[in-house]
Amino acid sequence: SQQGEEDPQALSIQEGENATMNCSYKTSINNLQWYRQNSGRGLVHLILIRSNEREKHSGRLRVTLDTSKKSSSLLITASRAADTASYFCATGGNPYTGTASKLTFGTGTRLQVTL
Amino acid sequence: DAGVTQSPTHLIKTRGQQVTLRCSPKSGHDTVSWYQQALGQGPQFIFQYYEEEERQRGNFPDRFSGHQFPNYSSELNVNALLLGDSALYLCASSLGDRPASTFGSGTRLTVV
Numbered sequence: 001s002q003q004g005e006e007d008p009q010a011l012s013i014q015e016g017e018n019a020t021m022n023c024s025y026k027t028s029i030n031n032l033q034w035y036r037q038n039s040g041r042g043l044v045h046l047i048l049i050r051s052n053e054r055e056k057h058s059g060r061l062r063v064t065l066d067t068s069k070k071s072s073s074l075l076i077t078a079s080r081a082a083d084t085a086s087y088f089c090a091t092g093g094n095p096y097t098g099t100a101s102k103l104t105f106g107t108g109t110r111l112q113v114t115l
Numbered sequence: 116d117a118g119v120t121q122s123p124t125h126l127i128k129t130r131g132q133q134v135t136l137r138c139s140p141k142s143g144h145d146t147v148s149w150y151q152q153a154l155g156q157g158p159q160f161i162f163q164y165y166e167e168e169e170r171q172r173g174n175f176p177d178r179f180s181g182h183q184f185p186n187y188s189s190e191l192n193v194n195a196l197l198l199g200d201s202a203l204y205l206c207a208s209s210l211g212d213r214p215a216s217t218f219g220s221g222t223r224l225t226v227v
Contacts, residue, residue: 105157
C-alpha cells in the first residue's frame with residue numbers, strides 16, 4: 001500500500017517559475033526522500049531529509065519536513081524544461097529493525113515545465 | 116562506475132506463463148530490492164535480498180519469488196502470470212540497510 005499522497009497529482013508551469021509539490025505520510029518516520037522519474041523509467045534519488053531536520057537544500061531543490069503534520073514539500077526553483085518528470089516522496093523503514101532500506105512511496109506528482 | 120543494470124528492458128508474456136527478470140546492483144552494493152510500479156502509481160515494495168536470503172517482503176503473493184547470487188546480482192521470478200502483473204519492475208540496490216537506494220531503469224512487463 002502507498003504511504004501517503006502527493007499533492008498536486010499534476011502540475012504545469014512555465015520555465016523559470018518555481019514548482020512546489022507536497023507529500024503527506026501516515027506513520028512516524030526516520031527519514032523521507034524525494035525521487036524523480038522520467039517517462040516511466042528508473043527513479044533518481046534527489047535528496048534525503050532526516051526526521052530531526054526541518055529543511056534541506058541541494059542546488060535548486062529545497063525540501064522541508066514537518067513531522068508534527070506528517071508532511072513534506074519539495075520546491076524546485078527556476079524550473080527548466082528538463083525538470084519535466086514525475087516526482088515521488090518515499091519513506092524508509094526503521095533502521096533499528098533493519099528495514100531502513102525498504103521504501104514506501106507516495107502516488108507522485110507529474111510536473112510539466114513548458115517553454 | 117556502473118549503476119544498477121536490469122534486463123530485459125521490455126518483455127511480453129502470455130497469461131499463465133512464467134517470467135524471470137534480472138538485476139545487477141551498483142558496484143559496492145550488497146542489498147537488492149524489487150519494486151512493482153503499475154501505470155500511474157508509485158512503486159510498491161515486493162521483497163529485498165541480502166546475503167542471498169530474502170530479508171523483507173511486501174504484500175505480494177507467493178507467485179513472486181526471487182534469488183540473490185554470491186555476486187549480489189538478483190532475479191525476480193513470477194509464476195502463473197496474470198494480466199494485473201503488467202507493470203514496470205524496478206530493481207534498487209543499496210549498501211546494507213542504508214535508506215538511499217540506486218534504481219535501475221526497470222523492466223516493462225506486459226501480460227497479454
